[in-house]
Amino acid sequence: xxxxxxxxxxxxxxxxxxxxxxxxxxxxxxxxxxxxxxxxxxxxxxxxxxxxxxxxxxxxxxxxxxxxxxxxxxxxxxxxxxxxxxxxxxxxxxxxxxxxxxxxxxxxxxxxxxxxxxxxxxxxxxxxxxxxxxxxxxxxxxxxxxxxxxxxxxxxxxxxxxxxxxxxxxxxxxxxxxxxxxxxxxxxxxxxxxxxxxxxxxxxxxxxxxxxxxxxxxxxxxxxxxxxxxxxxxxxxxxxxxxxxxxxxxxxxxxxxxxxxxxxxxxxxxxxxxxxxxxxxxxxxxxxxxxxxxxxxxxxxxxxx
Amino acid sequence: xxxxxxxxxxxxxxxxxxxxxxxxxxxxxxxxxxxxxxxxxxxxxxxxxxxxxxxxxxxxxxxxxxxxxxxxxxxxxxxxxxxxxxxxxxxxxxxxxxxxxxxxxxxxxxxxxxxxxxxxxxxxxxxxxxxxxxxxxxxxxxxxxxxxxxxxxxxxxxxxxxxxxxxxxxxxxxxxxxxxxxxxxxxxxxxxxxxxxxxxxxxxxxxxxxxxxxxxxxxxxxxxxxxxxxxxxxxxxxxxxxxxxxx
Ligand SMILES: Nc1ncnc2c1ncn2[C@@H]1O[C@H](COP(=O)(O)OP(=O)(O)OP(=O)(O)O)[C@@H](O)[C@H]1O
Ligand SMILES: [Mg+2]
Numbered sequence: 001x002x003x004x005x006x007x008x009x010x011x012x013x014x015x016x017x018x019x020x021x022x023x024x025x026x027x028x029x030x031x032x033x034x035x036x037x038x039x040x041x042x043x044x045x046x047x048x049x050x051x052x053x054x055x056x057x058x059x060x061x062x063x064x065x066x067x068x069x070x071x072x073x074x075x076x077x078x079x080x081x082x083x084x085x086x087x088x089x090x091x092x093x094x095x096x097x098x099x100x101x102x103x104x105x106x107x108x109x110x111x112x113x114x115x116x117x118x119x120x121x122x123x124x125x126x127x128x129x130x131x132x133x134x135x136x137x138x139x140x141x142x143x144x145x146x147x148x149x150x151x152x153x154x155x156x157x158x159x160x161x162x163x164x165x166x167x168x169x170x171x172x173x174x175x176x177x178x179x180x181x182x183x184x185x186x187x188x189x190x191x192x193x194x195x196x197x198x199x200x201x202x203x204x205x206x207x208x209x210x211x212x213x214x215x216x217x218x219x220x221x222x223x224x225x226x227x228x229x230x231x232x233x234x235x236x237x238x239x240x241x242x243x244x245x246x247x248x249x250x251x252x253x254x255x256x257x258x259x260x261x262x263x264x265x266x267x268x269x270x271x272x273x274x275x276x277x278x279x280x281x282x283x284x285x286x287x288x289x290x291x292x293x294x295x296x297x298x299x300x301x302x303x304x305x
Numbered sequence: 306x307x308x309x310x311x312x313x314x315x316x317x318x319x320x321x322x323x324x325x326x327x328x329x330x331x332x333x334x335x336x337x338x339x340x341x342x343x344x345x346x347x348x349x350x351x352x353x354x355x356x357x358x359x360x361x362x363x364x365x366x367x368x369x370x371x372x373x374x375x376x377x378x379x380x381x382x383x384x385x386x387x388x389x390x391x392x393x394x395x396x397x398x399x400x401x402x403x404x405x406x407x408x409x410x411x412x413x414x415x416x417x418x419x420x421x422x423x424x425x426x427x428x429x430x431x432x433x434x435x436x437x438x439x440x441x442x443x444x445x446x447x448x449x450x451x452x453x454x455x456x457x458x459x460x461x462x463x464x465x466x467x468x469x470x471x472x473x474x475x476x477x478x479x480x481x482x483x484x485x486x487x488x489x490x491x492x493x494x495x496x497x498x499x500x501x502x503x504x505x506x507x508x509x510x511x512x513x514x515x516x517x518x519x520x521x522x523x524x525x526x527x528x529x530x531x532x533x534x535x536x537x538x539x540x541x542x543x544x545x546x547x548x549x550x551x552x
Contacts, residue, residue, distance in 0.1 A: 041389075157410075159405050159413075162394070163406075166392055167383065167387050170387070170388075173355045176375070221438040223398075226393055
């Protein structure tokens with residue numbers, strides 16, 4: 001299918017779900033891209049994983065009670081995030097063990113709950129792999145509003161988040177409340193995951209959080225640039241992914257994630273400074289010497305006579 | 306008024322006594338070396354001074370007031386491995402991160418903050434590398450960033466945790482000189498180290514610690530071998546004694 005046909009379909013009133021799905025996919029990947037930067041830099045991918053699992057029973061309950069799935073997921077996810085934050089302050093128990101114990105359990109609980117609802121098989125597939133149909137209008141506003149709140153909080157607390165990522169001990173010494181900043185960050189991760197569940201699905205949502213941010217990290221050594229690149233990569237992956245999924249009738253979540261993964265691989269191979277191939281191509285003679293505190297004072301090498 | 310006054314400090318960790326009856330005073334202009342074997346409680350003492358470790362008893366007074374995180378006039382230089390060196394951030398931003406608490410919530414660094422960072426970088430001679438990502442620096446340069454980050458608050462007390470570990474002799478000497486001149490600029494500097502030679506050489510006073518304070522005095526007054534064998538739990542034939550010229 002050509003791009004023009006895709007655009008026509010987007011504007012076709014009979015296919016009203018398509019622009020809605022695109023809007024939600026793009027908004028959630030932008031939010032996930034930004035929040036994912038902290039997740040990648042702090043090496044806390046496990047939090048995203050944990051939350052993605054733990055959200056499931058909440059969604060299942062909401063589904064059985066016919067309530068808002070986003071809300072149900074958010075409640076369960078935030079509860080989990082709080083538990084992890086509290087447990088991980090005590091560094092004696094490794095976080096991943098805790099997650100191993102009760103988060104897979106939570107996922108199992110979700111499956112049991114949802115199996116009680118009639119006609120659950122189809123819905124189960126939707127939760128797990130995402131879908132672009134059947135998104136209520138209300139979700140558009142919920143996702144948009146939540147996205148703005150998340151980005152606003154990131155903007156407000158960025159300086160503090162960076163300080164805690166850099167050095168927890170020093171942050172405590174400065175009088176920052178590391179515990180509360182952890183909680184806020186975990187809750188932001190949870191909300192980013194929850195608003196992305198609809199299109200991407202439960203199983204793949206972690207990729208939306210990690211892959212664009214990891215690709216951006218490969219492309220730059222500057223945090224500000226990284227936090228602009230990651231949502232850009234996420235948004236483009238979502239758009240291209242949705243287009244491909246619509247054209248070739250592939251599952252939307254999987255296609256979006258595959259596009260993002262392709263971007264990551266490209267960055268890994270061709271990144272300007274650290275890319276695998278870029279490094280190889282660079283001539284060994286062009287390597288910089290290790291320099292001292294005053295690089296400008298280093299005498300220029302004169303060509304051999 | 307003393308820069309730092311510790312009286313009768315007791316600290317327990319995990320239900321075990323780690324520090325007992327610590328009494329220690331610091332004046333401005335002093336560079337004090339805190340020496341002791343692994344597990345002696347050196348880091349714990351620094352954390353107690355910052356009131357990051359819960360104390361069981363005793364008082365820590367900084368410039369006449371009880372110590373409080375973020376309020377007391379203390380610059381802290383934790384061990385180098387506490388810092389996330391692969392973070393995508395420049396040298397000057399890393400130093401600025403030391404002022405996060407001072408700048409306050411919802412505020413951005415202003416002119417004063419950037420001036421403080423510039424001065425701190427000058428002080429440790431890293432101005433030429435200010436835009437370099439922190440991950441692309443040598444161990445000595447990294448240590449100087451951490452010192453600059455502490456100096457960016459303009460503190461009158463400086464606590465350094467093992468600043469020499471893993472550094473070569475020239476770099477140690479450079480840092481040692483830096484600490485000496487920082488102390489001469491009317492600061493009180495307390496530094497833990499396993500580098501006994503450097504400590505004996507550059508510190509104005511040495512404190513031997515192993516759960517409790519075993520000795521406290523000028524290097525020249527600590528030549529009784531027994532003080533060192535008690536602190537470090539070594540035998541009288543240990544080369545350590547030659548290192549510190551104790552008999
Ligand atoms: N979180 C903790 N819980 C329980 N015990 C602890 C904890 N942290 C440290 N300890 C114990 O407290 C004692 C003092 O530790 P501390 O880190 O202060 O030693 P140190 O003198 O800094 O040693 P090093 O030279 O190895 O850095 C050690 O015996 C250690 O086992
Ligand atoms: Mg220590």
